[in-house]
Amino acid sequence: MIKFTQKHLDVLKEVGNIGAGNAATALSTLLNKKINMSIPDIKIVEFNELMDYVGGPEEEIVSVFLRIQGSLPGSMFFVLQPNQAQILANQLIPDMKEDIRDHEMALSAIAEIGNILSGSYLSALSEFTAINMFPSVPSLTVDMAGAILMQGLIEISKESDYAIVIDTMIEDEENTTESIKGHFFLLPDPTSFETIFSALGVEGK
Amino acid sequence: MTITSTVVKVGIADMKVTEAPNKLKTLGLGSCVGVVIYNHEIAGLAHVMLPDSEASNRENQNILKYADSALDQMIRELLDKGVRKSSLKAKIAGGAHMFSFQTESNFLKIGERNIIAVTERLQLHQIPLIAQDVGGNQGRTIEFNIEESQLEIRTVRGNTTII
Numbered sequence: 001m002i003k004f005t006q007k008h009l010d011v012l013k014e015v016g017n018i019g020a021g022n023a024a025t026a027l028s029t030l031l032n033k034k035i036n037m038s039i040p041d042i043k044i045v046e047f048n049e050l051m052d053y054v055g056g057p058e059e060e061i062v063s064v065f066l067r068i069q070g071s072l073p074g075s076m077f078f079v080l081q082p083n084q085a086q087i088l089a090n091q092l093i094p095d096m097k098e099d100i101r102d103h104e105m106a107l108s109a110i111a112e113i114g115n116i117l118s119g120s121y122l123s124a125l126s127e128f129t130a131i132n133m134f135p136s137v138p139s140l141t142v143d144m145a146g147a148i149l150m151q152g153l154i155e156i157s158k159e160s161d162y163a164i165v166i167d168t169m170i171e172d173e174e175n176t177t178e179s180i181k182g183h184f185f186l187l188p189d190p191t192s193f194e195t196i197f198s199a200l201g202v203e204g205k
Numbered sequence: 206m207t208i209t210s211t212v213v214k215v216g217i218a219d220m221k222v223t224e225a226p227n228k229l230k231t232l233g234l235g236s237c238v239g240v241v242i243y244n245h246e247i248a249g250l251a252h253v254m255l256p257d258s259e260a261s262n263r264e265n266q267n268i269l270k271y272a273d274s275a276l277d278q279m280i281r282e283l284l285d286k287g288v289r290k291s292s293l294k295a296k297i298a299g300g301a302h303m304f305s306f307q308t309e310s311n312f313l314k315i316g317e318r319n320i321i322a323v324t325e326r327l328q329l330h331q332i333p334l335i336a337q338d339v340g341g342n343q344g345r346t347i348e349f350n351i352e353e354s355q356l357e358i359r360t361v362r363g364n365t366t367i368i
Binding site: 047048051056057058060065101139141142143144145146147148150151153154157158161 | 216217218219232233234235236237254255260266267270301303304315342343344345346361362
């Protein structure tokens with residue numbers, strides 16, 4: 001296991017920056033709005049802590065999940081609170097009154113947004129690191145955070161009791177009750193860190 | 206006189222043993238499996254993530270993460286408290302399949318593999334599996350009432366079942 005220094009954390013922050021920056025641009029184009037992104041937050045958390053971080057294992061979330069295969073395996077989530085997903089769906093489907101959970105088209109629209117945003121996140125990352133990534137077809141689920149996030153932690157849990165999360169938030173600039181906030185969680189598998197660090201010229205020692 | 210009852214919370218890759226009238230609870234089970242081993246006065250609840258500790262690549266891991274080692278540990282703790290093994294029964298819930306895409310085949314079936322591993326471990330210890338609510342594609346929160354030997358299962362859309 002690599003011992004993390006500030007330099008390593010900076011590299012992971014840069015990974016989050018590049019990825020979420022590109023995703024923010026994609027969302028901005030889609031919604032024709034200005035989209036801001038947060039400074040990436042790198043967290044080294046025990047599994048239970050990760051759940052608390054999203055509001056507890058029972059908290060209902062809307063999540064697009066994909067697995068990354070290839071030389072940088074990992075899990076990627078785009079997470080929205082249900083009310084945020086509702087606002088996003090309302091912007092995509094005018095005059096929609098129903099709860100998104102009962103509206104198949106709204107769910108598939110959110111899934112597609114998640115698909116586009118994760119795709120832009122990963123393609124920017126792939127270009128930056130010159131590492132090929134093969135994301136699976138994304139899948140959308142609305143359910144308890146614990147149930148959803150643990151699925152993405154299976155590979156990590158075989159090796160470790162901790163996950164390293166690269167968290168970035170994107171938000172539209174209006175910053176009102178109608179603003180949209182979404183989180184990207186990139187969870188590289190333990191074997192991926194050396195690959196990231198050596199691709200970006202930081203020795204993993 | 207009031208007997209206060211506490212709800213004992215069990216985290217992910219965690220296990221607790223407690224006595225009636227306390228209750229045991231674990232939140233947000235997806236592909237993980239919640240295993241209750243009980244008699245009418247004492248019970249343990251484990252929240253297991255993975256089927257097999259033998260398949261682990263590393264030493265010094267949390268043994269409560271795996272179906273086999275977590276169940277062994279729970280049974281050991283129950284027996285240490287003077288419980289007769291023949292009085293023990295089990296109920297399980299979880300092992301859902303949360304996402305519907307095709308990927309690495311083992312990864313895909315983790316919920317099912319957890320259910321099988323738990324069932325086999327219970328058989329090995331000759332503890333009868335009285336009831337189960339497993340599989341499907343929904344997350345579950347479960348709470349076990351020791352006095353009633355009832356396991357309450359709640360999903361996110363508010364459906365509650367008791368087994």
